[in-house]
Amino acid sequence: MNKMKELWKRVTGFSLLFPLVCLVIVLVVNLIKTPDFFKISMNNGVLYGYVIDILNRSSELIILAVGMTLVVAASGGTDISVGAVSAVAGAVCIYSLIGGASSSVYRIPYVLAIVLGILAGTACGAFNGFLVAKLHIQPMVATLILFTAGRGMAQVLTQGFILYVRKESFKFLGNFLPGVPIPTPIFIATIVVVLTFLILKKTSLGLYIQSVGVNRKASRLVGLNSSLIIFLAYVFSGFCAGIAGMIITSRVYSIDANNAGLNIELDAILAVAIGGNSLGGGKFSLAGSVIGAITIQALTTSLYAMKVTADQLPVYKAVVVIIIVALQSPIVKRWMKNIKQKLASSRNGKKVEA
Amino acid sequence: MMNENKPLLTMRHITKTFPGVKALSNVDFTLRAGEIHALMGENGAGKSTLIKVLTGVEEMETGEIYLEGIDHPIINRSPQEAQAIGISTVYQEINLCPNLSVAENIYIGREPKKFGRIDWKTMNKKSSELLKNLNIMIDVTKPLSNFSVAIQQMVAIARAVDISSKVLILDEPTSSLDEQEVEKLFLVMRKLKESGIGIIFVTHFLEQVYKICDRITVLRNGCLVGEYETEKLPSVELVELMIGKEIEDLAKLSKEENDEENNEKKEIVIDAKGLGHTGTIHPFDLKIHKGEVIGLSGLLGSGRSELARAIYGADKPDQGELYFKEKKLQINTPLDALKSGMAYLPENRKEEGIIEDLSVRENIIIALQARRGMFKVISRKEQEEFADKFIDLLQIKTSSRDVPVKQLSGGNQQKVILGRWLLTNPDFLILDEPTRGIDVGTKTEIQKLVLKFSEEGKTILFISSEIDEMLRVCNKIAVLRDRKKVSELKGDQLSQSNIMKAIAGGDTKDE
């Protein structure tokens, strides 16, 4: 009983409750509108269904949101370059794999190309980290550089063409592994989340990041290397963008430098916010961001399921997002607290009477 | 006397609960026009909360507030609203804008205008004058963050004094001021009092209360103990009312008469040779022996904190050498100092001390964790033990070890940071105003702790604006003037008058 209470306190304490409620609401609305929403079927040896689709499609977003969470927590700023960086990573991977034209022959081993792609993403992250942590440039401005220049760099590699990899094995990462019924991205996202969680848990990095995010000066005096920690957060975000880039390119077995990961950075930032994290830095919850990412994808998928067209989609999404974010604002929270207090006191009053 | 004036401000049955804490229960408070009214109580008694409720920073649950001239109960929803009806406040934690200039901070929200635009010239001139009244001569166009906590406090006071029209509230305004500045402040307060303004004054310094206050209201654990006339309440009784029990004479704290000869023979822990940091402290020599408590004294801006910062590497020294336990030490960052066995409690609690969103537990263990490195995680169980140990030792008043430290009262936050550094068990401990904002009872406890530490062979560098306190704990006092170390006093030379002379520039002999 006490344990439950403690658990409940923890959940409500970090307002994980709220993101969860959002997700549940989105799902319930779906269930009403689309009765077969939760149906999962087996077709050609793989699983199909809206739920699988949501989890599958949200994978990149989850991975990016994990990196974004740490960036926000440590520096109180956002990394708006992650979409462009994932395009860079994808371009590096495919270019090193097949060269500057669509092809079905690998020049180097597939695994090596993936490593190169992820390295490219990580290097971009290091660049951002250097600007923010060492040169003290505003995160938004610092990452704006790669936000605009990143796609250009990818274009240089692809020379403006969409490069296709016509080989079955290239599709594994973004679709299905032979004989496995669950989409591969779900595994990758799970691995990234679990690994990050373990690293934060098994080292004191999580505490350091929060400390630096809350008070950089005080953190320095207690012996933390604030710059290094912020730098690492950006490096990690670039690393995550690299992995996301691998999934994105594999899904469509091609790289389109103009459109790969377009606008996904906004969804990633939103995921962090919906997850109950303060965009001002400091305390964070990875689980919250993951739930946030799934919520956003669930919203997108369900709007499609309700036959909203792609060009109308942003409007509906915006409305829902406004509601979610407004509900978390301190002012609304205070109203809710007041209401709760009034309820509690009237209950207490009754007890006294009885 | 003006004391018999009718009430200016009346607060009745004020109640305020925070999760897990009843901060105020059914408190009454009355302020009359033209009086200075002390609000006293231990750390966490509810003084700041009462003020925050009055000025609209916090919402009260029940209670009524009346202000003279307004015929219905007032409710302030924000400090701006309070200001608009004539109540101005200096909060315990300075909340000005460090990036704005001093003048902007004083006039923010009420800038003098000329042809619809901000009249910078007038603003700067008026600000200078206001500060000059408080004896502060500084360039008001410089950003506030360029100045020490004490000056920042004076700026906040200047702003509030200038705004106040009926009620002026000062929540521990003197905590980092030295005697001269306190005197100046008192002059200004007396002037305001004569013009009929009521002043609420929160402080932990008894002698200040007896010097300037007409009445005293005492709070204990969120409850009203009573209202008294200062003249009729001896200070011993006042302390008893505050802590709720009889006490041994707190003033008598025996310093182990540390044998000077003996000390000099002991190992040298700190040996600074021409150490300096351009712009903050001129090169200085300083030798500290094992087990010594050495004090730093000097006026505001004399460089006492800056000297300490150079040793710890908070400002990386760019001149001279530092030997720590007879080994040359290259300090690039505070972490180097921490790892070699130093600890540094900074002066500015809010900006450099507390990590406000982290819990009390995390705030206590963070320095030890940083020292151990990120792969040697202190287990949750150990963390809880450490936290509980210091909550107990320093009597930190908190509803749980897991609440964010920002929810603690000012004095209790200070204790948390002190605990943080004691936990690292340093060989050399720098304490810059360690008892700032700490109540009388606990202050003695902390001074005792410092002495006990030195008996255990630890070395301490102690900075305080209170000369009394310095005399109580220090074996030796180094005096600074104009960012230079000018002399050292020890043994028989340690007396209030000698120190004052040295600070002011008298001719005490240099070492």
Ligand SMILES: Nc1ncnc2c1ncn2[C@@H]1O[C@H](COP(=O)(O)OP(=O)(O)OP(=O)(O)O)[C@@H](O)[C@H]1O
């Ligand atoms: N925002 C808050 N959330 C929760 N508890 C709070 C909050 N603010 C104050 N408290 C609690 O209310 C009590 C009274 O605090 P308050 O700051 O009024 O004390 P104080 O008398 O000003 O003490 P000090 O001398 O240390 O400044 C304390 O126990 C404190 O922990």
Ligand SMILES: [Mg+2]
């Ligand atoms: Mg207080």
